[in-house]
Amino acid sequence: MQKIWIRGGRVVNADCSQVADVYVEDGKIKAVGAHLQPPSLAGVQVIDASNKLVLPGGIDPHTHLQFPFMGTQSKDDFYQGTKAAVAGGTTMIIDFAIPQKGCSLIEAYERWRSWADPKVCCDYALHVAVTWWSDKVKEEMKILAQEKGVNSFKMFMAYKGVYMVGDLELHSAFSQCKQIGAIAQVHAENGDLIAEGAKKMLSLGITGPEGHQLCRPEEVEAEATLRAITIANSVNCPLYVVHVMSKSAATVIADARRQGLAVGYFPYSFGCYWHSYQTLKVQVKGKVVYGEPIAAGLGTDGTHYWHKEWSHAAAHVMGPPLRPDPATPDFLMNLLANGDLTVTATDNCTFDICQKALGKDDFTKIPNGVNGVEDRMSVVWEKGVHSGKMDENRFVAVTSTNTAKIFNLYPRKGRIAVGSDADIVIWDPKATRTISAKTHHQAIDFNIFEGMVCHGVAVVTISRGKVVYQNGVFHVAAGDGRYVPREPFPEYVYKRIRQRDQVCQPVPVKRAPYVGKVIAVAAEG
Ligand SMILES: C[C@@H](CNC(N)=O)C(=O)O
Ligand SMILES: [Zn+2]
Ligand SMILES: [Zn+2]
Ligand SMILES: [Zn+2]
Numbered sequence: 001m002q003k004i005w006i007r008g009g010r011v012v013n014a015d016c017s018q019v020a021d022v023y024v025e026d027g028k029i030k031a032v033g034a035h036l037q038p039p040s041l042a043g044v045q046v047i048d049a050s051n052k053l054v055l056p057g058g059i060d061p062h063t064h065l066q067f068p069f070m071g072t073q074s075k076d077d078f079y080q081g082t083k084a085a086v087a088g089g090t091t092m093i094i095d096f097a098i099p100q101k102g103c104s105l106i107e108a109y110e111r112w113r114s115w116a117d118p119k120v121c122c123d124y125a126l127h128v129a130v131t132w133w134s135d136k137v138k139e140e141m142k143i144l145a146q147e148k149g150v151n152s153f154k155m156f157m158a159y160k161g162v163y164m165v166g167d168l169e170l171h172s173a174f175s176q177c178k179q180i181g182a183i184a185q186v187h188a189e190n191g192d193l194i195a196e197g198a199k200k201m202l203s204l205g206i207t208g209p210e211g212h213q214l215c216r217p218e219e220v221e222a223e224a225t226l227r228a229i230t231i232a233n234s235v236n237c238p239l240y241v242v243h244v245m246s247k248s249a250a251t252v253i254a255d256a257r258r259q260g261l262a263v264g265y266f267p268y269s270f271g272c273y274w275h276s277y278q279t280l281k282v283q284v285k286g287k288v289v290y291g292e293p294i295a296a297g298l299g300t301d302g303t304h305y306w307h308k309e310w311s312h313a314a315a316h317v318m319g320p321p322l323r324p325d326p327a328t329p330d331f332l333m334n335l336l337a338n339g340d341l342t343v344t345a346t347d348n349c350t351f352d353i354c355q356k357a358l359g360k361d362d363f364t365k366i367p368n369g370v371n372g373v374e375d376r377m378s379v380v381w382e383k384g385v386h387s388g389k390m391d392e393n394r395f396v397a398v399t400s401t402n403t404a405k406i407f408n409l410y411p412r413k414g415r416i417a418v419g420s421d422a423d424i425v426i427w428d429p430k431a432t433r434t435i436s437a438k439t440h441h442q443a444i445d446f447n448i449f450e451g452m453v454c455h456g457v458a459v460v461t462i463s464r465g466k467v468v469y470q471n472g473v474f475h476v477a478a479g480d481g482r483y484v485p486r487e488p489f490p491e492y493v494y495k496r497i498r499q500r501d502q503v504c505q506p507v508p509v510k511r512a513p514y515v516g517k518v519i520a521v522a523a524e525g
Contacts, residue, residue: 001026001465002045005038009049009426011416012392013056014401022054024422027465032418045467047460049426055396056414057091057122057423057461058377059403062242062292062345065095066115070367071358075350075443078119079478084374084441086469086476089458091122091423092413092484093373094403096154098129098163105130105140109148113483120481122463123423125407127152127185131162133169138176145180149485151408153182154242157224158189158216158319167231174237178497181488183406184232185240188224188249189216189320198364209313210305211363213321218246221320225249229256229289236500238288238493240406243347245297245320247331253291254340288496290406291341293332295372298344299379299449301326314356315446317366318347333383336398337390343403344380346372352444370448375435377425379449381456385429392429408490426460433457 004024011020011032021036022029031038038044066077076084078095085093095116099108105128112126128144130137130153144150155173156163165173170186177184197215201207206214225241229252232239244250302322307313316322335341349369359366372379377399384390390398404414411420435449461469468476 002467003038003043004045004047004422004462004465004467005036006047006049006054006424006426009052009054011054012396013415013417014393014397017392022416022424024424024462024465027422029416029418029420029422032416047426052459053392053427053429054416055089055425055427056400056416057425057463058089058399059092059094059409059413060085060090060346060348060373060376061094061343061403061407062294062347063093063095063373064347064349064369065093067098067349069349069369070365072351072355072367074369075352075355076348076373077443078116078124079121080441080443081348081373082119082121082124082481083474083476086122086461086463087441087458087474088374089377089425089427089461090373091425091461091463092124093122094125094127094152094407096127096129099131101132101163105137105144106148109144109150117479117483119478121468121476121478122481123421123484124481125409125484125486126150127154129154129156129163130165130173131156133165133172138172141176141182142180145182145488149483149487151182151486151488151490152185152240153177154185154187156187156191157228158187158191158194160191160195164191167227170228170231171235174232174239175235178235178237181494183240183490183493184237185242186224186228187243187319188221188228188241190220190224193220202362202364207362208310209317209363209366212317212366213302213305213324216319216321218248218323221246222248222252225252229253229287232289233287236497236504238497240290240292242292242345243297243320244291244293244332244341246323247325247328250291250293250332250335250341253289254335256287256289257340259286288493288500290343291335292343292345293336293341294345294347295376295379296322296347296370296448298329298333298336298383299375299452301328304448310360311353311356311446314359314366315353316370316448317356317359317363317368318349318370319368329383333387333389337384337394342398343406344376344398346376348373350442350444353446371440371442371444371446374440374442375447375449375454377458378433378435378454378456379452381429382452382454386455405492406490408486408488409484410492413484422462422465424462425458428457428459429455431455431457431459
């Protein structure tokens, strides 16, 4: 393990910034403070961070590396995808183990572990998808939470016939998540409406990528978002909405989060006389829901689906679609800056043009997914911080700390502090870089941010105490990353859930039994 002395930078955490040195040894942060003097300089790598920021490494809670999907497999594997991640300042990803319907969740978890462990260049964790329901699924969720370090489960409301589950299954899965102290995640789109919309577009001869957006407009996302929030709230389960792609879905989440716990005292009267003033505790319960916009939705939009070149349009196909309303990225960034949306991810699920061409005659066959894992941090810095919408501390919150807190990784991850893992990025806020497929480190021949000039560049990336990227040079090794287990019942989330359980428990009204007449019911006949 390296000994590293980061000198003269400004250490930026989600809650505060300070000019301080950072000393790293054995993969951990050993000291943070002004003018540190390491115990000895022998074998210490000194990094001059003057005029730079020292940030907690980014955490990307939503990737699909080497994911078998729609007849092919996503192009960035666990090596190339995590190598690209560290080049952009991300030092941890959370991927998804997704069982086919009827198959074991635990077997899917083991399979993804076998793919990732030998290849990852940085730390990772796994969400597990619930793509069907049974007592076995319920039991396996409990085992995954208690023994395998999985505290988050994703349910798809789209991909009818493949991953989609219905409302009752959502209710069961959310109830079990609450029971075992997990976070319920949803892909919120109405899969039935998508299927009907796709048939309609194809019948109209619309086979191109524009059909992908036309068949699932943003109200299809907003409706499912509200439905998921309503079902989760009915069992007081914390909900995390992945890839929030539209203004209307983001507004649904913002409204749900804003409902405070209001206790009102309302006199009420029946008939011709006033009851004594009664207090009727009306609790409009705030909802424990988190929204995850992704780099794609924050950095670009769905006008590309109308591009004349088929491959350019198809390269942007993902679900939910990028939205053609060009005001969407700015709207999402505003809600991210003000706290209505909580974390950023990428949903990195890349397919190159010849893979996308599986759908050249039918947009429903275009493998869904776009890039982002390398560019997320720069896109959020450019569109969020450089634009003046958020400060450096909020940037750290939405690219690292909030994810760490929600998934019970904090403060091991998501903070520059003594005892935390040495996942650190030296960030140059003034440098710029032009994003391009010609220079990116991802496995595909297209970049949805092509040509975008971003302020905010990762200069040095340190993964658990090892410099893995410095001034454009990689020092990664496949398998250097570790699987990070996550305990259930994250305090950041479940403290509120427990409080709501206590305060909002409905109780029966005490009243004398009714003793008056009852109408005779006509005999069945
Ligand atoms: C299957 C996976 C990736 N693809 C996508 N978002 O288009 C997802 O839906 O999150
Ligand atoms: Zn999804
Ligand atoms: Zn374009
Ligand atoms: Zn996804």
